[in-house]
Amino acid sequence: MITTARQSAFVAHAPEFDEVTGDCPRLSCLAAVDAHEGPVYFVDENALYFTTLPRPGVDRTPSVQIKRLALEEPREVSVLRAEANGANGMAPNGAGRLIVCEQGSRSEPARISRLDRSTGEDEPVVEGWRGLPFNSPNDVVVASDGAIWFTDPSYGHLQGFRPEPMIGDFVYRHDPATGQTVVVADGFDKPNGIAFSPDERILYVTDSGANQEPGSYYVARPHHIKAFDVVHGRRLAGERLFAVVSPGFPDGLKVDRDGRVYASSLSGVQVFDPDGQPLGEIHLPGVVNFCFGGAERDLLLITTDSAVWAAALAAKGA
Numbered sequence: 632m633i634t635t636a637r638q639s640a641f642v643a644h645a646p647e648f649d650e651v652t653g654d655c656p657r658l659s660c661l662a663a664v665d666a667h668e669g670p671v672y673f674v675d676e677n678a679l680y681f682t683t684l685p686r687p688g689v690d691r692t693p694s695v696q697i698k699r700l701a702l703e704e705p706r707e708v709s710v711l712r713a714e715a716n717g718a719n720g721m722a723p724n725g726a727g728r729l730i731v732c733e734q735g736s737r738s739e740p741a742r743i744s745r746l747d748r749s750t751g752e753d754e755p756v757v758e759g760w761r762g763l764p765f766n767s768p769n770d771v772v773v774a775s776d777g778a779i780w781f782t783d784p785s786y787g788h789l790q791g792f793r794p795e796p797m798i799g800d801f802v803y804r805h806d807p808a809t810g811q812t813v814v815v816a817d818g819f820d821k822p823n824g825i826a827f828s829p830d831e832r833i834l835y836v837t838d839s840g841a842n843q844e845p846g847s848y849y850v851a852r853p854h855h856i857k858a859f860d861v862v863h864g865r866r867l868a869g870e871r872l873f874a875v876v877s878p879g880f881p882d883g884l885k886v887d888r889d890g891r892v893y894a895s896s897l898s899g900v901q902v903f904d905p906d907g908q909p910l911g912e913i914h915l916p917g918v919v920n921f922c923f924g925g926a927e928r929d930l931l932l933i934t935t936d937s938a939v940w941a942a943a944l945a946a947k948g949a
Contacts (some may be wrong), residue, residue, distance in 0.1 A: 639914070640656075640658040640899075640913060640914050640915065640942075641656050641658075641911065641912075641913060641914070642911055642912045642913075642914055643910070643911040644909045644910060644911050644912070645904075645908065645909065645910045645911065647904060647910050648902065648910040648911030650889075650945065650946070651887075651891065651902055651910060651911065651944055651945065651946045652911070652944055652945060652946075653944060653945025654945075655943075656942065656943055656944055656945075657942070657943045658913065658915065658940060658941070658942050658943075659940065659941050659943070660938050660939075660940050661700070661702065661706060661932075661938075661939045661940060661941050662700055662706050662708060662938060662939050663937065663938050664698070664700065664708050664937075664938060664939060665683045665684040665936065665937065666681045666683065666684075666698070666700070666934035666935070666936070666937075666938065666939045667681065667682055667683055667684040667685065667695075667919055667920075667934060667936050668681065668682045668718075668719045668720055668721075668919055668920050668934065669681055669682040669697075669718065669719060669720045669721035669722075669731070669732070669770075669920065670721075670920055670921060670922040670932055670933075670934050670939075671721050671722060671723050671729060671922060672922050672923065672924030672925075672932060673723065673727070673748070674924075674925075674926060675727070676699075676701070676748075677701070677702045677703055677926075678699050678700060678701050678702060679699070679700045679702060679922075679924060679932050679939065680697060680698070680699050680700075680711065680721065680729060680748070681697070681698060681700070681721075681934055681939070682695050682696070682697055682698075682715065682718045682719055682720075682721065682731075683695055683696045683697075683698055684936045684937075685717070691790075691791040691792045692717070692736040692737065692738075692792045693717050693734075693736075693790075693792060694714065695714075695715045695716075695717050695718050695719075696710050696711075696712060696713055696714070696715055697710070697711045697712040697715045697718055697721075697729075697731070697746070697751075698710055698711060699711050700939055702924070702925075711746075711748065711751045712746065712751045712753070715731070715733065716733040716734070716735055716736070716739050716742075716744075717733055717734035717735055717736060717739075717741075717767070717787070717792065718731050718732065718733050718734070719732045719733075719734055719767075719768070719769050719770070720732040720768070720769055720770030720771050720781075720782075720824075720920075721746075721771065722771045722772050722773050723773065724745070724773045724777065724779075725773070725775075725777060727748070728745050728746060728747055728748065729745070729746040729748060730743060730744075730745060730746075730756070730771050730773055730779055731743070731744045731745070731746050731753065731771075732768035732769055732770060732771050732781060733768065734767035734768060734769075734786075734787050734792075734793065735764075735765070735767060735787065735792075735793060736792050736793070737792060737793065737794060740758045740759070740764055740765075741758070741764060741765040741766065741767050741768055741783075741787065741793065742755050742756070742757060742758040742759075742765065742768070743755075743756045743757050743758075743768055743771065743779060743781060743805065744756055756779065756805065756807065757779075757805045757810075757812050760798060760801075760803065760812050760814070763797045763798050764794075764797060764798075765783050765798070766783050766784060766785040766786075766787055766788065766793065766796045766798065766800065767783065767784065767785065767786050767787030767788070767793050768781050768782065768783050769781075769782045769783065769784050769786065769822070769823055769824075770782050770823060770824050770825045770883075770884075771825065772825050772826055772827060774827065774831055774864065775831060776864055777806075777807055777808065778804055778805065778806050778807075778864070778865075779804070779805040779806075779807065780802070780803070780804050780805075780815070780825060780827075780834065781802070781803055781805070781825065782801075782802050782803075782819075782822035782823055782824070782825050782836065783798075783800065783801055783802070783803060783822070784800045784819075784821040784822055784823060784839075785800050785821070786821065789843055789844055790844070790845060799817055800819050800820065800821055800822055801814045801815075801816065801817050801819075801822070802814070802815050802816035802817075802819065802822050802825070802836055802867075803815060804865065804866075813866075815866055815867045816836065816857075816859065816867055816870070818870065819836070819838050819840070819853070819857075820838055820840025820852055820853045821838060821839045821840040821842070821843075821853070822836050822837070822838060823836070823837045823838065823839040823881065823882055823884075824836065824837040824839075824881060824882055824883050824884030824894065824895075824920075825837075825884060826884045826885050826886050826892070827861070827886065827949075828886055828890055828905075828949075829886060829887075829888060829889075829890055829949040831861060831864065832860065832861055833858055833859065833860060833861065834858070834859045834861050834867060835856055835857070835858050835859075835873060835884055835886065835892055836856070836857050836859070836884075837855070837856050837857075837876075837880075837881035837882065837884050837894060838853035838854070838855055838856075838857060838881075839853070839854065839880040839881060839882055840852040840853040840854070840880075841853060841854040841879075841880045842854075842880050848879070848880070853880075854875065854876050854877065854879065854880035854881065855872060855873070855874060855875045855876060855881070856872075856873040856874045856875075856876065856881055856884070856892065856894060856903075856907075857870060857871065857872060857873060858870075858871050858872075858873040858907075859871075872907075873892070873903070873907045874892070874894070874903050874907040874909070876894055876896050876901060877896070878896060878897040878898055879896045879897025879898070880896070880897075881894040881895060881896060881901075882894075882895045882919060882920060883895040883900075883918070883919060883920030883921050885921060885922060885923065885931075885948070885949075886949050887923070887946045887947060887948055887949055888928070888946070888947045888948065888949050889905075889946065890904075890905040890949075891903060891904055891905065891910065891946065892904075892905070892907075893921065893931070895918045895919060895920060895921070896912075896918070897916065898912065898914060898916060899912050899913045899914045899915040899916065899918055900912065900913040900915065900918055900921060900931065900933065900942075913931070913933075913942050915933060915935065915940060917935035917936060917937065918933055918934075918935055919934050919935060919936060920933075920934050921933040921934065922948070923947065923948020923949075924941075924948070927947060928947040928948035929943065929944050929945065929946065929947050929948075930942065930943055930944070931944055
């Protein structure tokens, strides 16, 4: 296990960053593995689930697996689903299952699915809006009322494995109880990461439009986080700029118990206070996404395409 000292990985931009790190933060590499997206921690297993780095497949379709990393020694990695239809972001629901963003392919529909951890079997939850296919769902969060909120950028088409979009790059809310799916935000270039404030009164969404085709960066396009007021748990209002992320663009997004917002960037994980002011950074190039884990929710478990890292913090996940 590789562990770095505080001074080399934790960079403060404001005194309040000490409330995030505490006196003895540590950054450790837990496992060398192709962990790419969708990290979800389950305390009942003390295990992390994630989607793997996409590998070239037939007709440019990315081959993606869903894997499990046991966090107790010897930290074994196992495969829950060998072919996961281009799975990307994931989130837990109230029943302990995984809600999965399946980006789809030219032959398989993009969709939101529900996955059983014990069997690896999945079932579709929603496959389109008003009879039209989704683009390539990217990230997802499940509210306390069971509603599924997710982003649907057109990256699949830009990367050559999805047909030309038939709908915009939207943010959706799906109600499993009624089957109703509605667009809740449409003003994004490439909506990406999504997270609620602890009281679910604010929804944060990253826009990674500065990244179009793989490896590109267009500085004039969005690389920021938007915030919205959640009205009656069903719709959004009060759209506003929360923070601009630099260097690079934001992807992964999480919120801690005190309402601080964490976003990935080219240089690592950036941390903002609830007003959008930068507090500090966990320097770790290659960060894609992350989630809080551990019995006390004080470990930030980070995926970087080639490894899973853990940042031991004073802050706790929401």
